[in-house]
Amino acid sequence: MSDNLIPFTNEEIEEMVIEAINKFFATMLDWEVEFVGSRDGVNEEDIDGPPAPVLPSEEPLVVGMVGFIGTLSGVMNIHLIETLACLITSGFLGMSLEEIEEEPEVVNDALGEMGNMIGGVFKNSLCDQGYSCRMTLPSILRGSNFTIETPSGVFRRIYDFKCQGRLFSADLTIKPGE
Amino acid sequence: MQLKILTVDDSRAVRIIVKKAFKTYNVELIEAANGVEGLAAASKETPDLILLDVTMPVMDGVEMLTKLKSDPGLKNIPVVMLTAEAGREMVLKIAKLGIRDYIVKPFKEDVLTEKVGRIIDLRPISDTPNKKKTLSDRCDILVVEDKPAIIEQIKRGFRNPTWQVHGVASTGETIDFCQKSVPDLIMISLSLPDESAYTLFRLLRSNMKTKYVPVFGLVVKTDLHAQQQAQQFGFTSIITKPIDYEDLETKIAKAINLDTSERYFAFEEDYLIVHVPETNSTAALNEVSSYLKPKIAEAVDNGYTRVIFDVHTIKSVNMSFIKLLVDSMGICKELTLSYSLVGNPNVASECKGFEESKDWVFYSSIEEAKSRSL
Numbered sequence: 001m002s003d004n005l006i007p008f009t010n011e012e013i014e015e016m017v018i019e020a021i022n023k024f025f026a027t028m029l030d031w032e033v034e035f036v037g038s039r040d041g042v043n044e045e046d047i048d049g050p051p052a053p054v055l056p057s058e059e060p061l062v063v064g065m066v067g068f069i070g071t072l073s074g075v076m077n078i079h080l081i082e083t084l085a086c087l088i089t090s091g092f093l094g095m096s097l098e099e100i101e102e103e104p105e106v107v108n109d110a111l112g113e114m115g116n117m118i119g120g121v122f123k124n125s126l127c128d129q130g131y132s133c134r135m136t137l138p139s140i141l142r143g144s145n146f147t148i149e150t151p152s153g154v155f156r157r158i159y160d161f162k163c164q165g166r167l168f169s170a171d172l173t174i175k176p177g178e
Numbered sequence: 179m180q181l182k183i184l185t186v187d188d189s190r191a192v193r194i195i196v197k198k199a200f201k202t203y204n205v206e207l208i209e210a211a212n213g214v215e216g217l218a219a220a221s222k223e224t225p226d227l228i229l230l231d232v233t234m235p236v237m238d239g240v241e242m243l244t245k246l247k248s249d250p251g252l253k254n255i256p257v258v259m260l261t262a263e264a265g266r267e268m269v270l271k272i273a274k275l276g277i278r279d280y281i282v283k284p285f286k287e288d289v290l291t292e293k294v295g296r297i298i299d300l301r302p303i304s305d306t307p308n309k310k311k312t313l314s315d316r317c318d319i320l321v322v323e324d325k326p327a328i329i330e331q332i333k334r335g336f337r338n339p340t341w342q343v344h345g346v347a348s349t350g351e352t353i354d355f356c357q358k359s360v361p362d363l364i365m366i367s368l369s370l371p372d373e374s375a376y377t378l379f380r381l382l383r384s385n386m387k388t389k390y391v392p393v394f395g396l397v398v399k400t401d402l403h404a405q406q407q408a409q410q411f412g413f414t415s416i417i418t419k420p421i422d423y424e425d426l427e428t429k430i431a432k433a434i435n436l437d438t439s440e441r442y443f444a445f446e447e448d449y450l451i452v453h454v455p456e457t458n459s460t461a462a463l464n465e466v467s468s469y470l471k472p473k474i475a476e477a478v479d480n481g482y483t484r485v486i487f488d489v490h491t492i493k494s495v496n497m498s499f500i501k502l503l504v505d506s507m508g509i510c511k512e513l514t515l516s517y518s519l520v521g522n523p524n525v526a527s528e529c530k531g532f533e534e535s536k537d538w539v540f541y542s543s544i545e546e547a548k549s550r551s552l
Contacts, residue, residue: 027284028195093194106190113191116233117284120262124282127265135233135262137188 005155006072006174007131014038017159017170020076020121024114025163029091034162041156041171054148054158055079055169062107063141063148064115068123070133074155074174076119077141077148078111084166085111112138118170133177181298184208184225186216186242187260188234192283196229196260199287203300213237217245220252226298227278229290232261232268243275256297260285288386295386302360302390311362312437317341319430320361322352322378323396324370328419332365335423341430349378360387362434365417368397368404379411392433428461439469449484450477451544452506456491458499467502474509485510485517486547489540492521495528500535518547 006013018035025031041054054077055061062085064078080088086100089110100106116138123135141148150156154175161168183205185196193209200207208223210216212234220228228246232239239261247253256278263269264282272280279293294300311317321329321343329345336343344361346352352364364382366375375395382388392415395408399418408416415429431438442465444451450473455462474485487503503519510517521529521540529535541547 024284027286093191094198095194106194109189109191109194113189116189116262120264120283124262124264127267132265132267134265134268137233137235 005153006176010038010157013155013157013172013174014159016122016125017172019125020118021159021161021170023121024118028114028117029088031091031163036160036162036167038157038159041150041158041173054171055081055167057081059083060142060144061146062111064111064118064138065141066112066115066119066138067136068119068126068133069136069177071131071177072126072133072174073177074172076115076122077171077173078115078118079169079171080111081166081168082107084164084168087164087166088114108140108142112140122172181205181227181300182208182223182225183227183229183294183298184210184216184219184223185229185260186210186213186219186234186239187229187231188212189231192231192260195287196290199290200294200300202302203291204303205300213239213242213245216242217252220246220255221249224252225255227294228255228257229260229294230257232259232263232272240272240275243272243277247276258293258297260290292386295389300386302387310435310437313338313440314340317363317430317434317436318344318359318361320344320346320352320355320364321367321396322346322348322364322370322375323367324348325367328367328396332421335421336427337423338427349374349381352378353381356382356385356388356391360391363392363394363430364388365394365396366413368395368401368408376407376411379413383412392430394429394433424457424459425461428465431465438465439473442466443469443473445477445480445482447548448482449486449548450474450482452485452487454487454489454492454499454502456493458492458494458496460498463498463502467505470502470506470509474506474513474515478513478515483515485515486520486544487517488520488544489525490520490522490543492525495525495532495535497532500529500532503538504534518550520544520547 021033025033059081062080062082065075067075085107086097089100089107090097092110120135123133126133150173154173156173159170185193185207187193188211197207208219208225210219214237230239230243243257258279258281259272259277260281262283269280278297281290281293317340319341321332323329323345324347333343346355366378368375379393382393393413395413395416397404397416397418405416414433417426442453454466487506507517519538519540520543526540529538541550
């Protein structure tokens with residue numbers, strides 16, 4: 001459905017997202033990540049109702065969000081369950097889970113930077129192909145059972161991955177820039 | 179002198195990672211969360227290097243860099259960009275402002291220290307004098323030798339149980355080993371095939387982790403050409419086979435700046451006991467001599483008033499030995515410490531043959547020396 005909205009095919013975008021995710025996990029954590037699959041960001045069946053959560057879970061979620069603005073603009077959101085967010089923080093910053101428990105705000109710092117790095121690799125791929133854009137400051141969203149909606153006419157796709165036996169998702173929104 | 183690195187990044191996570199990357203190096207990390215704080219910290223601290231992010235609130239990295247380069251007092255501080263921004267236009271814009279390197283996030287900690295190490299003289303903490311190892315600390319010695327029998331022989335040769343000898347057979351295995359943990363010293367057989375000992379030496383010296391690790395060359399005594407070549411390459415020392423382990427231990431201790439004083443000096447009851455080594459070689463006596471003044475001063479400082487020089491294991495007397503004792507006695511007199519000598523009949527007899535030592539009196543044991551000095 002989104003093929004004509006941006007100058008890339010679904011396959012090309014998918015490849016760029018997988019590269020960004022793999023590069024972050026391999027470089028900063030030395031972890032292997034398995035790509036599970038991708039899906040449209042808008043559930044056609046629920047088009048008239050609220051969209052389903054990106055990552056359905058009983059556990060609280062943490063989302064690292066970073067935007068890019070330029071020839072193409074958009075947002076990359078990384079959705080994680082809290083347990084995986086803590087594991088990533090531990091590996092990323094070299095802190096024990098006990099230390100993270102004592103200082104929970106460090107998870108926000110780590111996830112913000114993770115979003116920045118993953119979004120950065122993706123944005124740099126766009127730049128290398130002639131679509132120059134700049135990054136925005138990262139932010140964090142926390143909560144349970146929430147949905148993120150987008151206005152119509154934008155490309156949105158969700159890419160599911162698995163690491164440390166847990167699922168996580170990269171939720172990408174793009175539209176042509178100003 | 180401790181080097182200062184200023185890391186300017188709005189992400190606390192990146193500042194934590196940078197701190198982690200440099201924790202084994204003798205550097206002070208100064209942190210700033212944006213360009214304004216970064217400029218203030220640079221003016222106050224005059225760091226040796228600045229790691230700078232691009233996208234930051236308040237003042238971004240490009241603006242900070244522009245201001246830094248227009249300040250005569252700060253413009254010469256080398257700047258390394260550490261940023262997720264790698265778009266060609268941005269990189270070119272920043273490069274024109276004058277930077278020393280550009281690291282794109284995500285980054286490996288090794289890459290960061292490697293690149294910084296090319297600009298400033300990064301030194302591991304263990305190289306600094308205040309972290310001197312002693313004989314009771316673990317010391318890892320990596321032997322690069324394709325003959326397993328030699329590695330086994332070296333393992334058995336050392337007296338000190340805390341010295342761990344690890345054996346590898348090739349350049350690749352050495353690099354893999356050093357990636358996991360950096361040894362205190364590396365011994366490379368100069369007879370490895372295809373002159374790979376020299377290639378390996380160059381690799382070790384070009385790597386930040388192993389740049390300052392002492393490297394000994396191991397070669398047959400008669401191969402003078404290899405010994406000369408290794409010296410020209412800059413090997414820390416050359417060890418010849420068959421190996422004289424006492425000489426090797428002394429050289430290793432010197433190369434890794436090891437405090438071996440516990441081998442010769444002991445504080446017992448009210449006494450400082452000085453054990454002169456059995457083989458009174460010049461190297462061994464020089465080692466004892468280097469500790470004399472500080473150890474005797476330590477004894478005085480801690481309230482000890484008596485010193486016993488234990489030379490009973492010495493087999494024969496030479497001038498270096500006489501000189502060591504004359505110097506030691508001189509220091510004791512200067513500090514008004516009483517001293518006695520413990521020796522065997524042979525040492526006592528040989529000492530009578532030298533003008534400086536003809537009147538020395540030796541007790542037969544430490545216990546006798548203690549009881550007589552009461």
